[in-house]
Amino acid sequence: MNKFENKVYDFIRANNMIDPGSTVLAGFSGGADSTALMLTLCSLSKVLNIKLVAVHVNHGIREEAIEDETFVKNFCEEHDIECVVYKKDIPKLSKKWKMTEEEAGRRARYEAFTETAKKHGTSIIAVAHHQNDVAETLLMNLIRGSGLHGAGAIRPVRGNIIRPFLCVDRAEIEKYLKGKRQLFCHDKTNDENIHTRNIIRNILIPKMEKEVNKKAVAHLCRAAIEFAKADGYIQDEAEKVYHRVATEKEGNVVINLTDYRQEDDAIKSGVILRSLESLTPSRKDITSAHIDSILILAEGTSGTQTVDLPYNLEAVRSYDKLTIGIKDTKNSSYSEKEFEIPSNLDVGDELEFEIPNLGIAHIRVLQYNGGKLFPSAAYTKWFDYDRIQRAVFRRRKPEDYILLEQEQTLHKKKIGKLMTDEKVPITIRDEVYLLTDGSNVLWVPGVRMSGAYKINNKTGRILEINIDNGGFFNG
Known part of the structure; x- marks a missing residue:
């Protein structure tokens, strides 16, 4: 047992990860991290x-996938390790599950773990997350607008998932593999700085370590651990309050706002998060902007107001009662349904709505840094966020108009006249959802965009909207 293996061994024991005599399933992609994990666990077995x-899960995405699979099989044969291989069409599954390929890949892997665990009569699953992963996740979540919960560390043990490498960083792993003269597979997509995590991994953290503090990763990990402790305490207290002020009924969570409003703000946020947790399989798409919108909604005292949420959920406040649950499409007319984009989003915030007859609208706020290369796709548009008073997706109203560019000036046109000129079938005009700011129409998706909200040299923040499919106008 060398120094690296001894460090991991001590960490496993300190966190009570594995009982003697257990069967441990280890995720093995063939990359550096998982290869080091397999090598270490094999040595410590x-x-x-x-x-x-x-x-091993072959995602069927990269051309090198079959080479990775072959490497994994050969490694396991050489070290006398049982190897279970799954082949999944991740691009196809991502469309079926309506999520990104990265998310679909993660789900497919954990489904493979669960299936294998049942066959082997075990529940322990080891994955190769290390300290750099903790630092990357912390930065990514903070930049995206997560609160204290999202800032919390990846735990060494969570349920049946163990992470023996949270005591080491990437440099130690690479040094260990080099000392063992162990080859591994390299995923070239990890070098492409087109995804948030890769930008943080390949650009931001190295720059922080070089120009700010060489121990940046270790310090970020320590901060994440402290955030996790604070979050754990708040969630425990919020759990007690939740059972006192909230009732789960017919797939909804109903909160008594009279009692709820007596609590500290941190506990209020925790109660809202707990409510969503009971209704959703994942909180990934629930951002701080959504939580803030519900908190603001809950402070109101008159009338009835609604906030739309991911996963086809909505929050409805009626006087001193807040109900969070699946949208009621039977009792609410879609002709009156509106989807408001919060005006308090910060750069990096993301959210999404499922809009009737259009599809999923993915929304995020970007910082404009100059340049004239704008999206050209029919269902991806950029708007000057700071010029918008109240952005709402809704159906048309008689007073609606759009400002169109003509000879470097803006001309006003009634939205009904626009639909006639653009040959939108009269039978669907009342079903089309528009992006509006009051009576001013910003965008008729698939038809025209207003010239009044375009990006210019005075733009600070960009509101980007991408719609998965074009509904009436797709194709």
Whole structure:
């Protein structure tokens, strides 16, 4: 047992990760991290008294996927490790599950783990997350607008998932592999700085380590651990309040606002998060902007107001009662349904709505840094966010108009006249959802965009909207 393996061994014991005699399933992609994990657990298998089973999922995305699979099989054969391989069409599954390929890949992997665990009569799943992953996740979540919960560390043990490498960083892993003269597979997409995590991993963190503090990763990890402790305490207290002020009824959570309003703001946020947790399989798409919108909604005292949320949820406040649950499409007319984009979004915030007859609208706020290269796709548009008073997706109203560019000036046209000129079928005109700011129409998706909200040299923030499919106008 070398120094690296001894460090991991001590970490496993300190966190009570594995009982002697257990079967441990280890995710094995063939990359540096998972190869090091397999090598380490293999080396420690006797002292830990465990049986090791490798689980590999071929995502069917990269051309090198079959080479990765072959590497994994050969490694396991060489080290006498049982290997279970799954082949999944991730691009197809991502469309079926309505999520990104990265999210679909993660879900497919954990489904493979669950299936293998049942067959082997075990529940322990080891994954190769390390300290750099914690630092990257912390920065990514903070930049995207997550609160304290999102800033919390990836835990060493969460349920049946263990992470033995949270005591080491990427440099230590690479040094360990080099010392063992162990080859591994390299995913070229990790070098492409087109995704948020890759930008943080390949540009931001190295720059921080070089120009700010060489121990930036370790310090970020320590901060994430402290955030997790604070979050754990708040969530425990919020859980007590939740059971006192909230009732789960017919797929909804109903909160008594009279009692709820007596609590500290941190506990209020925790109660809202707890409510959403009981209704959704994941909180990934629930951002701080959504939580803030519900908190503001809950402080109101008159009439009835609604906030739309991801996962086809909505929050409805009626006087001193707040109900969070699945949207009631039976009792609410879609002709009156509106989808408001919060005016308090910050750069990096993201959210989405499912809009009737259009599809999923993915929304995010960007910082404009100059340049004239704008999206050209029919269903991806940029708007000057700071010029918009109240952005709402809704159906047309008689007073609606759009400002169109003509000879470098803006000309006003009634929205009904625009639909006639653009040959929008009269049978669907009342079903089309528009992006509006009062009576001023910013965008008729698939038809025309207003010239009044375009990006210019005075733009500070960009409101980007991308719609998955074009509904009436797709194709």
